[in-house]
Amino acid sequence: MPRDDGIGAAVRRKEDYRFITGQGTYTDDINRPGQVHAWFQRSPHAHAAIESIDTKAALAAPGVVAVFTGQDMTGVGGLPCGWLINSRDGKPMVEPPHMPLATDRVRHVGDQVAIVIAETKEQARDGAEKLAIKYRILPAISDTATALKPGAAQVWEQAPGNLCYDWEIGDKAGTDAAFAKAAHVTKLEIVNNRLIPNAMEPRAAIGDFDRATGEYTLYTTTQNPHVIRLLMGAFVLHIPEHKLRVVAPDVGGGFGSKIFHYAEEAVVTWAAGKVKRPIKWTAERSESFLTDAHGRDHVTTAELALDTAGKFLAMRVATTANMGAYLSTFATSVPTYLYATLLAGEYTTPVIYANVKAAFTNTAPVDAYRGAGRPEATFVVERLVDTAAAEMKIDPAELRRRNFVPADAFPYQTPVALQYDSGNYAATLDDALKAIDYAGFEARREAATKRGRMRGIGLSTYIEACGIAPSAVAGALGARAGLYESAEVRVHPTGSVTMFTGSHSHGQGHETTFAQIVAERLGVPLANVEVVHGDTNRIQFGMGTYGSRSLAVGGSALVKALDKVEAKAKKIAAHMLEASAADIEFKDGKFTVSGTDRSLEFGQVALQAYIPHNFPHADLEPGLNESAFYDPLNFTFPAGCHICEVEIDPETGVTQIVNFAASDDFGNIINPMIVEGQVHGGIGQGVGQALLEGCVYDGEGQLVTGSYMDYCMPRADDLPSFKVSTRSTPCPHNPLGVKGCGEAGAIAAPAAVMNAIMNALAPLGVKRVDMPATPQRVWQAIRAAG
């Protein structure tokens, strides 16, 4: 009988009890004995020289324990960038230093200048007000489109024209030749709006130094504690791993923004060693807006060449990507290898050329945010396809069908480096069309028109590359780290199991999903499995959670460790049953000698592993504790179709999403309830990008959208309920056959929403509406067209 808590079951989450009873432990909930509090004094200017900092009055303020500036942090390194990109002329990218506290210059509003440490948070803040910092204001640039133009203010001396790199991929000559003979060319100017990730838990960090052992501990809101230990220990503070522990306890959402190594983590850890007391810092939301790495921010010209039958001949893309003032941890990989490699989409476009220029500006660093490059690619491809369909008067679903990579063509090599492993794009398209009743749309549009509403429908057939990545491939492309994952399975003497994963859960439900895999495989009750993550002193190693990689890479490491546990347990069982290990079968938690009724329960074998009275010790070690590392063979390629239906009120410009359907192929699924939740959340963020969210800096580099009063987050009454379904073509190269589901919604939804809006406004002749499609923008587009 299949179990109701194993692989494929919608098990209710093990982690929920502590969250629904208020017993989660987030970083700000932790208080260390003797703890003091930090306030970071930040630049109010987008670009300025620091002429002087007088700390005397701050140091004399009540409760202040210490004040440190960039000048005090001698002997420390800068925050490193983890991915080297070479320009098309072969030169390496410009990689300016990023000191944890600014030394001579500030380069964006919110840049940290000093840390004030006091007995209470209020005293630290009061003390900071007494800092006398003299700035000489310099010209600033914040705008992506003009950052590389002559005359733009210069962010870094070593980056003339603000150019970080000028990178290309694909066949330029072949692409140009294909365009020259095209029957139809569709061209779009596209802005992929800058977003602020806004995990609900603000970033926080506690630095602690143990004088007795010389060990530092950092409690921090991160998605990848081992990566932070490596970056901060090796590059910034020069603390060896055995004297540095990084703990990521419960983390309240990440969406990419908590991957990166942030200055505050290094400064509180370093300062804890100086003041010999634990130091706690928690960002206020205003600081999150100013200093969390932002997302997206591309300006693109994109062209698609087609023949008379609507077959795609070539694609040509030129993108300027905003890096912000400093290169954040993975910033440089996002608009290159996570973006331009996805421009084939789900299609057989034979030649593609993309040129990406990365620009420094006086804004917060820009890095991976849910989807990271792939939403930008999907938006380019899917807007081009829908626009081409409208221009050539071909049904947008039909145009897609004519160009899909066929289901029997896998593995499929794209012209932009990736080899898709599996998929069935027509199947997810058909599912989504059916779910939204595509055939009935025209009748709904007519009914809406009679009510004075403009109704539109938009498709987005997306693909993403997840499960990052084979280390060899990533290394060849400039990654300065490997991208594997580790797992350890510790079977205790009484048969309960603790599983340690190097991935990290900050909402994804690993404590349940990973436990389901262990429970099913070892035949033990789900309640007897505990999943541990987020502590470098408990977990052997890990690369963390991002790029929808936890299950595809971390889950595969777990399977490898479970393989080893099973092999060892079989040896023990064979010894106990006086049989050969090759004759032992293991199923549903029972070890049986093939063809006999001689068997042992899993718990009996576990117990014997720790009571090895008569083990042949030369051949059989005591214990049942195995670990594994897994380096993936390829990316995984989740794909699917999202369809959005909107109604626009032409009098107000307000867009309402009236219907949203998604069909996704994530390969095999461990917990469908959790998968659906991931899709819902991704769509929510994707709709946010399309309709509501837009980060705005003014011409002087001041952040205009610096609070929830100004930055429009999706609220419950902005969104509909979603119709989501899945369909599986298993991933052929990892043991669970899984592809990852965390980013799909955020990747697919913006194009679906914008295609629906453009479809609704098409009768008026509207050609362009940029995201976010606020009522003001839509209203203006309607008025300009009319």
Next chain:
Amino acid sequence: MPTVSLTINGKKVSREVEARTLLVQLLREHLSLTGTHVGCDTSQCGACVVHVNGRSAKSCTMLAVQAEGADVLTIEGLAKGEQLHPMQEAFREHHGLQCGFCTPGMIMSAVDLANRNKEPTERQVREWLEGNLCRCTGYHNIVKAVMAGARAMKG
């Protein structure tokens, strides 16, 4: 420093606080009731929602001294011992939470809605939750959970 005396989760509590201390700081920093969260500094996100005299309130928007004599209920006081409140059960059953950070505020807000409106419609739930931000769920399962929780509270 002023002293504030109030009832929190059924227990009488008295503490010296600065005049500027917020109710949420009293809960989190003075009383270690860290289930109530702070997600913003403009009273928008609702992670800090508690009940004050039976009504939901954003505890970041009240000074601690304003709660003098009040009856405050936080997420830690919602379950009856080991027995979860029906709204807590509904959030777990319907996967109405992911990272858990907005959850205490969501649940406290939802309980107040259900106390006022025994059978809220989807639209009413969505409008009521306008003051509670969630970044993980797209609200889909939160809305389902709140409707189910309200039905369960009705009994």
